[in-house]
Amino acid sequence: xxxxxxxxxxxxxxxxxxxxxxxxxxxxxxxxxxxxxxxxxxxxxxxxxxxxxxxxxxxxxxxxxxxxxxxxxxxxxxxxxxxxxxxxxxxxxxxxxxxxxxxxxxxxxxxxxxxxxxxxxxxxxxxxxxxxxxxxxxxxxxxxxxxxxxxxxxxxxxxxxxxxxxxxxxxxxxxxxxxxxxxxxxxxxxxxxxxxxxxxxxxxxxxxxxxxxxxxxxxxxxxxxxxxxxxxxxxxxxxxxxxxxxxxxxxxxxxxxxxxxxxxxxxxxxxxxxxxxxxxxxxxxxxxxxxxxxxxxxxxxxxxxxxxxxxxxxxxxxxxxxxxxxxxxxxxxxxxxxxxxxxxxxxxxxxxxxxxxxxxxxxxxxxxxxxx
Ligand SMILES: CC(C)=CCC[C@@H](C)[C@H]1CC[C@H]2C3=C(CC[C@]12C)[C@@]1(C)CC[C@H](O)C[C@@H]1CC3
Ligand SMILES: C[S@@+](CC[C@H](N)C(=O)[O-])C[C@H]1O[C@@H](n2cnc3c(N)ncnc32)[C@H](O)[C@@H]1O
Numbered sequence: 242x243x244x245x246x247x248x249x250x251x252x253x254x255x256x257x258x259x260x261x262x263x264x265x266x267x268x269x270x271x272x273x274x275x276x277x278x279x280x281x282x283x284x285x286x287x288x289x290x291x292x293x294x295x296x297x298x299x300x301x302x303x304x305x306x307x308x309x310x311x312x313x314x315x316x317x318x319x320x321x322x323x324x325x326x327x328x329x330x331x332x333x334x335x336x337x338x339x340x341x342x343x344x345x346x347x348x349x350x351x352x353x354x355x356x357x358x359x360x361x362x363x364x365x366x367x368x369x370x371x372x373x374x375x376x377x378x379x380x381x382x383x384x385x386x387x388x389x390x391x392x393x394x395x396x397x398x399x400x401x402x403x404x405x406x407x408x409x410x411x412x413x414x415x416x417x418x419x420x421x422x423x424x425x426x427x428x429x430x431x432x433x434x435x436x437x438x439x440x441x442x443x444x445x446x447x448x449x450x451x452x453x454x455x456x457x458x459x460x461x462x463x464x465x466x467x468x469x470x471x472x473x474x475x476x477x478x479x480x481x482x483x484x485x486x487x488x489x490x491x492x493x494x495x496x497x498x499x500x501x502x503x504x505x506x507x508x509x510x511x512x513x514x515x516x517x518x519x520x521x522x523x524x525x526x527x528x529x530x531x532x533x534x535x536x537x538x539x540x541x542x543x544x545x546x547x548x549x550x551x552x553x554x555x556x557x558x559x560x561x562x563x564x565x566x567x568x569x570x571x572x573x574x575x576x577x578x579x580x581x582x583x584x585x586x587x588x589x590x591x592x593x594x595x596x597x598x599x600x601x602x603x604x605x606x607x608x609x610x611x612x613x
Contacts, residue, residue: 248416251312255393258283258316263394264401268324273565277572284574286313288581291488295480303493304442308391308418311440314491315392317578319371325549325558328402329373331436331464332600334518335525340539341546348464348601349377352433355514355605356462358382362430365389367419367451368437372399372412379411384431388414389422422450429454432461436600439466442493445504452508458610461510465602466490467498469517472597482592489585498602510606519599527601528593531586555583 242250255263258279259271266274290303290310303310322330333341333348352374358364360383366375369388379386390396399414417423420441432451441447451461466486473479483495498517505512519527525537530550538547548554559579565571592598 244418244421247308251309251391252393252416254279254283255316255397259394259397263397264405267398268320272320272324272575273570273572275572280317280572281574283313283316284577286310287317287491288577290493291581295484300494307420307440307442307493310493311491312392316394317574318491318582319392319395319398321558321578321582323371325554326546327373328371329377329435330370331374332527334521334523334527334601335529335537337524338539341530341543345373346377346381349374349435350381352435352462352464352603353378353382353384355603356431356433356460358384358431358433360384363387363428365424365429365432365451365454367432367434367447368440369395369399369414370435370437371395372402372414374433374435375399375412375414376402376406376408378433379408384411386412387429388412389417389419390414391416391418419447419450422454424454426453427456430456430459432459434461434463434465436464436466438463439490439492439495444496444501445507448504448510449508452510452608455608457608457612459608460605461608462603462605464518464600465501465604466492466495466598466600467501467602468495468592468598469498469520469596471595472497479597482588482595482597485584485588486592486598489581489583489588495598498599501602501604505604505606509609509612511609512604512606514603514605516603517599518601518603519593520596526593528590531590550586552586555579555586559583 258276286309329345333344335344362384364384364386366386366388369375369390372388375386375388388399393416396414396416403409403412432455438447455461468483487495529537530547533552538544562571562579563576566575
């Protein structure tokens, strides 16, 4: 299928699944108003590559089908993410006494600071979700952001929020595959990516696209999802954790830190910073909202989040979803989605505790000035 046909099909499917009125409904309300047969087909498309097999052929198919696979994944999880987590789809570090929302904003500000984003800069957000980080970074720095995303539903939501919060003149969101960017070379002053490029079937390709669209002298800053140096692909316990992360988070293959480091260098970047922010031995771990550690809850906002994200909260949600699916209120396949998200949570916490995985491998890289 050609790129244009794929695009048209995905746009048409988004209309069928989510209807025309995207944005005004979010979380639970959006979830129950989906077209039921389209939802079933989206769930099947996402899960068709996840049948427990870890052989090379199955993995190759997942890598080949990365675009549709991820598109389908975000079609079915976005409402759950918004309901449980908010509109920034990433993890954060937590300082003692700092609440969830403040930590999330600070994590975004830190990336903007590392990327040296300034007022008036034209910035690309690679894999922008529903635009939570883009809104924060535009407000924080005064820059203009273009968010790139291959998920039509999220783009429609991101546009809706930008308008709602009076940021439509600072932000734009466009459909596209980060493996084949359509922007002219040397377009952006800065580029950032937050927990998104791990969906790429090949890191070197997405980094080389970023390199292409960045102006010479421009900075790229990324929070990358990688398996750490402790990870051993031949250790079945390690592989099980990586598989849970892949399945539950719609990732064709988790790569190691070494693969990411080499990829950045191979495409021509000068790598200025390599810092695993999950390896700082913070008193409050980045994965705490997915555990049962109530002691870190700071305020009522955190309590509301924790009631949805903690083990018991997730159990409550999945039980309710299963009951609603049974009586036909929730679309068929919804329980498969909550089960997959449970695998994600379990794998992420296990990977975090064992320091086999990090969702915040910070790389800051520059495109040399003497390139075209
Ligand atoms: C997939 C990538 C690369 C990044 C997303 C990181 C996180 C924002 C998500 C990873 C696992 C997600 C889960 C939820 C929210 C978003 C994540 C933390 C839930 C808490 C949403 C509510 C559901 O009932 C349970 C989910 C568990 C996993
Ligand atoms: C975990 S979300 C992170 C979103 C955002 N960076 C944030 O922090 O809120 C990953 C994002 O990458 C996007 N994505 C995945 N594969 C993509 C691709 N091939 N091209 C463009 N965007 C992609 C997804 O649609 C999703 O918006």
